[in-house]
Amino acid sequence: MVIAIDGPSASGKSTVSRLVAESLGFRHVDTGAMYRAVTWKMLDDGVDPADTDGVVHRLKTLRMELDFVSEESGPSALRIRLDDQDPGRKIREAQVERAVSAVAAIPQVRAWCVARQRALASRGDLVMEGRDIGTVVFPETPYKFFLDASPEVRAQRRAAERTAAGENAAVAAVAKDMTERDRLDCSRKVAPLRVADDAIRLDTSRVNARGVADLIIRHLRSRHARAACCPEQK
Numbered sequence: 762m763v764i765a766i767d768g769p770s771a772s773g774k775s776t777v778s779r780l781v782a783e784s785l786g787f788r789h790v791d792t793g794a795m796y797r798a799v800t801w802k803m804l805d806d807g808v809d810p811a812d813t814d815g816v817v818h819r820l821k822t823l824r825m826e827l828d829f830v831s832e833e834s835g836p837s838a839l840r841i842r843l844d845d846q847d848p849g850r851k852i853r854e855a856q857v858e859r860a861v862s863a864v865a866a867i868p869q870v871r872a873w874c875v876a877r878q879r880a881l882a883s884r885g886d887l888v889m890e891g892r893d894i895g896t897v898v899f900p901e902t903p904y905k906f907f908l909d910a911s912p913e914v915r916a917q918r919r920a921a922e923r924t925a926a927g928e929n930a931a932v933a934a935v936a937k938d939m940t941e942r943d944r945l946d947c948s949r950k951v952a953p954l955r956v957a958d959d960a961i962r963l964d965t966s967r968v969n970a971r972g973v974a975d976l977i978i979r980h981l982r983s984r985h986a987r988a989a990c991c992p993e994q995k
């Protein structure tokens with residue numbers, strides 16, 4: 762079983778996905794971390810993210826290892842290693858954040874990541890979050906959610922996260938970067954960010970993550986109960 766949770770950055774999908782996975786005992790997969798890790802590796806190896814041929818060439822020999830690790834609290838979550846290196850928190854740094862949308866727009870990078878995301882489903886039930894999980898990676902899953910929030914709320918949330926992490930983050934600057942990343946993610950040719958026709962949309966502007974996660978779980982339970990009593994309505 763795959764639960765797809767898509768949405769733009771700071772829509773709350775990471776926290777909500779983790780809460781849903783923890784409540785259901787599913788594994789949690791943050792696909793954004795995979796694109797960030799590839800971007801980090803390119804930068805670390807001196808490959809210009811704007812040089813598509815260079816990125817594609819480097820990708821041919823890149824090895825990505827994906828393991829699930831259990832933490833004391835929270836669900837079992839993905840740990841990513843690239844050519845035996847664990848990038849850790851470096852994938853969250855500003856230089857990676859600025860370059861990731863360009864790297865994620867390269868069709869070969871997407872195909873490379875999507876193949877690995879699909880393979881993870883054979884390891885057990887998943888909550889997978891991203892931009893194209895319900896539209897491209899697992900379009901056949903009946904469990905699709907799309908989270909969004911107003912641009913102001915998203916910028917404030919991201920700025921607060923950055924400040925809590927000890928970074929200097931003015932809301933206006935965060936909002937500007939976010940708008941640009943949204944523009945690139947929504948306008949790329951392959952797998953742009955969009956709401957799947959059969960996804961349930963949830964606005965997280967005024968509901969906290971626990972509230973959104975509970976809504977999703979309630980929806981999944983009622984759907985499950987319906988499928989058990991009348992399979993044709995699944």
Ligand code: C5P
Pocket residue numbers: 770771792793794796797861862863865866890891892893894942946
């Ligand atoms: O979710 P997060 O903000 O960490 O994602 C970082 C970037 O990775 C996004 O801005 C997008 O360019 C890319 N991404 C993607 N498809 C996904 C997940 C993330 O293109 N499924």
